Amino acid sequence: MPSQLVAQVTRRLARRARWRPLEYVFWLAALASIFLFPGRHLILTEIAWLGLFALSLDLILGYAGIISLGHAAFFGLGSYAAALLAKHAIITEPVLALLASGACAAVLGFATSFLVLRGSDLTRLMVTLGVALIMREIANQIPEITGGADGLQGVIVAPILGMFDFDIFGHVNYAYCLSVLFVLFLLARRIVYSPFGLSLRAVKGNPLRAASIGISVNARLVAVYTLAAFYAGVAGALLAQTTAFASLDVFSLERSADLLLVLIIGGTGYLYGGLIGAVIFKLMQDWIANLTPQYWQFWIGLVLVLIVLIGRDRIGQWSGGLRALAEQVVRRIAPGAMSPLAGGSGKEVAGEGH
Amino acid sequence: MLTILFDGIAYGMLLFVLACGLSVTLGLMNFVNLAHGSFAMAGGYITLVLVNRLGVPFFPGLAIAFVATALIGALFERTLYVHVYNRSHLDQVLFTIGLVFMSVAAVDYVLGSQQVFIQIPNALQGRFELFGVGIGRYRLLIIVICGLLTVGLQLILAGTRFGSRLRASVDDARVARGLGINVNGVFALTFAFGSGLAGLGGALGAEILGLDPTFPLKHLVYFLIVVTVGGTSSITGPFLASLLIGIGDVAGKYYVPKFGAFVIYTIMIVMLILRPQGLFARAAGR
Amino acid sequence: MPIVLETKDLEKHFGGIAAVNRVSLQVEKGARHALIGPNGAGKTTVINLLTGVLRPSAGRILLEGEDITALEAYRRVRRGLARTFQINQLFLDLTPLEAVGLAISERMGTGGQWWRLVGTNPAVVEEIVEILERFHLTDAMHERTGNLPYGKQRLLEIALAIACRPRVLLLDEPAAGVPEDERHEILATVAALPADVTVLLIEHDMDSVFSFAGRISVLVNGTLFLDGPPEEVARDPRVKAVYLGESLDA
Numbered sequence: 033m034p035s036q037l038v039a040q041v042t043r044r045l046a047r048r049a050r051w052r053p054l055e056y057v058f059w060l061a062a063l064a065s066i067f068l069f070p071g072r073h074l075i076l077t078e079i080a081w082l083g084l085f086a087l088s089l090d091l092i093l094g095y096a097g098i099i100s101l102g103h104a105a106f107f108g109l110g111s112y113a114a115a116l117l118a119k120h121a122i123i124t125e126p127v128l129a130l131l132a133s134g135a136c137a138a139v140l141g142f143a144t145s146f147l148v149l150r151g152s153d154l155t156r157l158m159v160t161l162g163v164a165l166i167m168r169e170i171a172n173q174i175p176e177i178t179g180g181a182d183g184l185q186g187v188i189v190a191p192i193l194g195m196f197d198f199d200i201f202g203h204v205n206y207a208y209c210l211s212v213l214f215v216l217f218l219l220a221r222r223i224v225y226s227p228f229g230l231s232l233r234a235v236k237g238n239p240l241r242a243a244s245i246g247i248s249v250n251a252r253l254v255a256v257y258t259l260a261a262f263y264a265g266v267a268g269a270l271l272a273q274t275t276a277f278a279s280l281d282v283f284s285l286e287r288s289a290d291l292l293l294v295l296i297i298g299g300t301g302y303l304y305g306g307l308i309g310a311v312i313f314k315l316m317q318d319w320i321a322n323l324t325p326q327y328w329q330f331w332i333g334l335v336l337v338l339i340v341l342i343g344r345d346r347i348g349q350w351s352g353g354l355r356a357l358a359e360q361v362v363r364r365i366a367p368g369a370m371s372p373l374a375g376g377s378g379k380e381v382a383g384e385g386h
Numbered sequence: 387m388l389t390i391l392f393d394g395i396a397y398g399m400l401l402f403v404l405a406c407g408l409s410v411t412l413g414l415m416n417f418v419n420l421a422h423g424s425f426a427m428a429g430g431y432i433t434l435v436l437v438n439r440l441g442v443p444f445f446p447g448l449a450i451a452f453v454a455t456a457l458i459g460a461l462f463e464r465t466l467y468v469h470v471y472n473r474s475h476l477d478q479v480l481f482t483i484g485l486v487f488m489s490v491a492a493v494d495y496v497l498g499s500q501q502v503f504i505q506i507p508n509a510l511q512g513r514f515e516l517f518g519v520g521i522g523r524y525r526l527l528i529i530v531i532c533g534l535l536t537v538g539l540q541l542i543l544a545g546t547r548f549g550s551r552l553r554a555s556v557d558d559a560r561v562a563r564g565l566g567i568n569v570n571g572v573f574a575l576t577f578a579f580g581s582g583l584a585g586l587g588g589a590l591g592a593e594i595l596g597l598d599p600t601f602p603l604k605h606l607v608y609f610l611i612v613v614t615v616g617g618t619s620s621i622t623g624p625f626l627a628s629l630l631i632g633i634g635d636v637a638g639k640y641y642v643p644k645f646g647a648f649v650i651y652t653i654m655i656v657m658l659i660l661r662p663q664g665l666f667a668r669a670a671g672r
Numbered sequence: 673m674p675i676v677l678e679t680k681d682l683e684k685h686f687g688g689i690a691a692v693n694r695v696s697l698q699v700e701k702g703a704r705h706a707l708i709g710p711n712g713a714g715k716t717t718v719i720n721l722l723t724g725v726l727r728p729s730a731g732r733i734l735l736e737g738e739d740i741t742a743l744e745a746y747r748r749v750r751r752g753l754a755r756t757f758q759i760n761q762l763f764l765d766l767t768p769l770e771a772v773g774l775a776i777s778e779r780m781g782t783g784g785q786w787w788r789l790v791g792t793n794p795a796v797v798e799e800i801v802e803i804l805e806r807f808h809l810t811d812a813m814h815e816r817t818g819n820l821p822y823g824k825q826r827l828l829e830i831a832l833a834i835a836c837r838p839r840v841l842l843l844d845e846p847a848a849g850v851p852e853d854e855r856h857e858i859l860a861t862v863a864a865l866p867a868d869v870t871v872l873l874i875e876h877d878m879d880s881v882f883s884f885a886g887r888i889s890v891l892v893n894g895t896l897f898l899d900g901p902p903e904e905v906a907r908d909p910r911v912k913a914v915y916l917g918e919s920l921d922a
Contacts, residue, residue, distance in 0.1 A: 158658060
């Protein structure tokens, strides 16, 4: 009966957006890490803002299909904005400064979004890279404001919400970054499961057909590009606030390239890729840097080459398999948890996984 | 002012020699090779070792650098690049960036991170006056060599069978294969040659552009700009684009030093907005 | 019957070649209008011009009296003009359910909503199911589109256009590439379209054309060569000549 089918479909769609058991595990583990690894909070803080940065790239790359070699432009702008806001006591409360810095980055994102609407992948690479380099050059050319090549020092960050002071051990830092990451993640998750998010996937998959069913492709791309710029700006602001420093390398090609690697390691199109990639990347970087402090870039490059040679699809399959395995384990431990979708598009959280 | 023009032309022609390999690679195989600068760097460092450490004279050193880099290019092409031809542009970007990182770190490890200078013969140092224009001897050499190379390239393209095969393959690879042209072979040869040219450019340019392990990344943007603005379906496109950029960059940095670098980036972005396929590109058959 | 879709001296040049040359076409409301012609005649180019995928070099396009020549493609869909593609243009990673749902949401104006979850609009879900049932796609509705057999993909291609509730529907060879035994389903679906929907159809199968169409336009080398009821077109000896490649005397 038709109404039965309608009810069934509604239930299924609703189930799609529900939290998977593995997601609970992830965030519980993140929360637990505050207490379980008090000595590692510095690197965990880096993982947190790097994860947010990668999440922002996933929004445009994994969901909208825009290849960017210059996402660092927004990250850097957010970073300098937050540092300047604090240094000149324009906005002293960190959370407000965070939002303001994100807003600055969003404005830049909006202004440059029309550049990535047209053209091939190569054009987008060029344009995004160009924007990041221009930003770097601007920062370089106004050392009286940005500190130039030496970086911006003397940034003093006031207590969060007037209550929590940043401490030298980085405990507050980490809790702060993790909270910001979580809140923004929730927002992003809501968005990707919405009709808007679905339309992004359609635009990525077939922009011609998307326009042919009435989707305003450009408007959607501008919107998600601006949102991603906001997220990247917030990530940059977190960096500035937790290190009390801002320097030109926030705009560098290396940073944008590293970011691509982070996201690719974790996988695009399912939101957790950036977070997982950030964990793996930072741990890997830490481990390699201990072995060969000066030449770790070589091994990062090697990882990139190997990932491409092996094939991101195959890696996506392996990670999908790993995730399915992990789901099974969790279900055995907590038998009351919901079961994932059977069949469907193969990846349980919206989107493909490469 | 004419000196500026002269210097700009020298820089532009150098850029052309460096970037034309990248342009052909992109036009021919639709392959984004961001590691192109690494071959240039390789040529520069090979010449450095030959000339500074082994006492090989300058010009033979250049020639050896060209051949050696071409061979390295051929080797990499056959062993590594073949695996990523059919991948998405994102994969190609990731792959070649990985290669860049590896090459930068490797050179840093083997030869150190400081900027190096190749010993150029005394005859090429300094400048002389010609009709009131200051002419740098080394830059004059660059213009001469690059000019000869450009003419040679144009002759090869227009006058030889290989040239017509190459042009056919760039125009439409599928049809070219259908005609019996060994497109992969053409590409391998072209890739090697383009890498060799890059190596030669890197060696020649060490004096002007500076040679250190970060070379591939520092100048990547300029190569990409040349390719984007000049298009990928001819030699003249990148040539004119290189001149435009060379003169624009030198003039910009001289007349408006604070904004010199912006001039180039802005030109690029404006170009991309107005003509995404480049200034001189014809509609390709892809 | 009033004219719902009209072109006036429509032209499209690629380099020196006129792919579409002063085509003045008129489609009546509720018509079953076929556009035929040999390969390379420019039929798909006309569709691309009508839908806004290509900009015309000259001429005008009117939809229900309104000049849409400069209107962007997605806006034309919202004005009631939808099309299918000769080669499937689908969202391979989405399921038929998601794709049809998208088309419906866009039509209803809720497609850009970012705060509510997909599937929480009962009106949309009901309509998705209704359309998928009509096209016999309910058993495949949760499958990834890329994994579907070609015949089902072709049905989805049409379903997507129908989900836009167009007043004018442009079908570009709807049965193209479909195996013989499945063509019937496609053609039956086309024939079952509501009477108030105007259909302009490109088709090569002459049996389908003559059984389906109330009016036929013949396009040759970008020029509208003949335009009239099926009997008139069938009688004209030049049409056969054109298809057999013989040259025409003007």
